[in-house]
Amino acid sequence: MSPHIPQELEGIYNAEEYARQQAYQRANSRFGIVSGGFSFAIVLLILMFGLFGWLDETLRGYTVHFLLLPLLFFGILFVGGQIVDLPFDWYSVFKIEDRFGFNKSTYRLFVFDFFKQLLLSAIIGGIMLSAVLCIYQYTGKWFWLWAWLVVSGFSLLVSFFYSEWIVPLFNKQTPLEEGELRTAIESFAQKAGFDLKNIYVMDGSKRSTKANAYFTGFGKKKRVVLFDTLIKDLETEEIVAVLAHEIGHYKKKHVYQSMIISILTMGVTFYILSLFLNNLPLSEALGGKIPSFHLGLLGFTLLVAPLSEALGLITNYISRKNEYEADRFAVQFGLGDALVSALKKISVKALSNLNPHPLVVFWYFSHPTLLQRMNRIYKTLCFCNL
Numbered sequence: 224m225s226p227h228i229p230q231e232l233e234g235i236y237n238a239e240e241y242a243r244q245q246a247y248q249r250a251n252s253r254f255g256i257v258s259g260g261f262s263f264a265i266v267l268l269i270l271m272f273g274l275f276g277w278l279d280e281t282l283r284g285y286t287v288h289f290l291l292l293p294l295l296f297f298g299i300l301f302v303g304g305q306i307v308d309l310p311f312d313w314y315s316v317f318k319i320e321d322r323f324g325f326n327k328s329t330y331r332l333f334v335f336d337f338f339k340q341l342l343l344s345a346i347i348g349g350i351m352l353s354a355v356l357c358i359y360q361y362t363g364k365w366f367w368l369w370a371w372l373v374v375s376g377f378s379l380l381v382s383f384f385y386s387e388w389i390v391p392l393f394n395k396q397t398p399l400e401e402g403e404l405r406t407a408i409e410s411f412a413q414k415a416g417f418d419l420k421n422i423y424v425m426d427g428s429k430r431s432t433k434a435n436a437y438f439t440g441f442g443k444k445k446r447v448v449l450f451d452t453l454i455k456d457l458e459t460e461e462i463v464a465v466l467a468h469e470i471g472h473y474k475k476k477h478v479y480q481s482m483i484i485s486i487l488t489m490g491v492t493f494y495i496l497s498l499f500l501n502n503l504p505l506s507e508a509l510g511g512k513i514p515s516f517h518l519g520l521l522g523f524t525l526l527v528a529p530l531s532e533a534l535g536l537i538t539n540y541i542s543r544k545n546e547y548e549a550d551r552f553a554v555q556f557g558l559g560d561a562l563v564s565a566l567k568k569i570s571v572k573a574l575s576n577l578n579p580h581p582l583v584v585f586w587y588f589s590h591p592t593l594l595q596r597m598n599r600i601y602k603t604l605c606f607c608n609l
């Protein structure tokens with residue numbers, strides 16, 4: 224690959240960093256092809272040998288209970304999938320991220336994270352699946368409507384308490400320390416009408432040197448979280464600009480918007496799922512002899528992949544639009560230049576690909592590229608100065 228810097232990136236990457244960026248992207252895309260190809264081959268082999276049906280039949284030898292059988296069935300598939308993914312996750316963290324100086328995780332932390340995530344997904348997934356199974360058992364025709372209501376309510380509950388229940392299992396969140404940064408943020412938060420109590424610093428440096436910030440929760444539980452790595456890498460005004468962007472997401476009601484979208488998506492998904500359940504040809508295609516809820520759900524998941532891809536396109540489009548909106552919010556507070564310089568630092572440090580093919584951006588990216596955001600911010604700046 225040539226270390227020649229494309230014209231549009233001059234002044235952002237220097238030759239040496241650009242060569243590193245190219246090597247990092249290359250390593251990641253190779254890794255993506257190998258790990259993606261491997262998972263695909265495994266699913267294909269399982270389907271060819273009818274192993275889903277074999278698992279169903281074997282488990283039926285032990286129990287046919289309407290809750291236990293599907294919970295065991297999905298539990299085994301879930302744990303199996305996690306074990307297959309484990310060496311790939313390990314390689315990504317300790318070979319790729321480590322080689323480029325991003326990794327801060329240790330073997331011990333990695334193992335703890337793995338088991339904590341496994342347990343957490345098992346609990347949350349187990350509760351949701353049991354609820355859906357009970358509803359399916361007792362409601363009949365209107366199954367999809369009840370399942371939609373209950374699962375939506377449960378996910379709202381989890382996202383409401385996300386920062387208090389789930390994040391502390393993995394990271395420490397502390398209020399902003401006294402000092403120059405807190406004073407600067409305080410004066411901005413006042414102008415923007417956002418309570419300083421809702422701003423936290425998180426020890427992201429425990430796992431990676433990459434900098435980040437996010438907005439989460441709603442109502443009383445809303446909060447902006449700044450990674451300690453972000454605070455270390457950026458100047459005070461740049462941090463305020465990033466914070467302004469995150470508060471922009473809140474002020475423009477992006478959290479509510481994405482909640483509504485995901486609830487609607489869930490409704491459509493449950494309705495289509497209800498058409499698939501207890502379907503004999505589908506169960507047979509998976510190697511099963513008896514139509515069942517779990518084989519129907521599994522077949523549905525495999526078959527609706529194109530639908531999820533299409534929905535992903537729409538959510539990515541909306542998310543990119545929201546990023547521009549949050550940037551504009553920061554610009555309106557006179558933080559445009561600081562935001563550009565913060566975004567440049569974050570992207571260069573993370574060795575991001577700054578000039579991906581427009582189709583790749585359209586298909587996969589939830590955020591516009593740095594250059595797109597810079598252009599839009601400068602345009603807004605000109606407009607504001609008129």
Ligand SMILES: [Zn+2]
Pocket residue numbers: 468469472546549
């Ligand atoms: Zn954003």
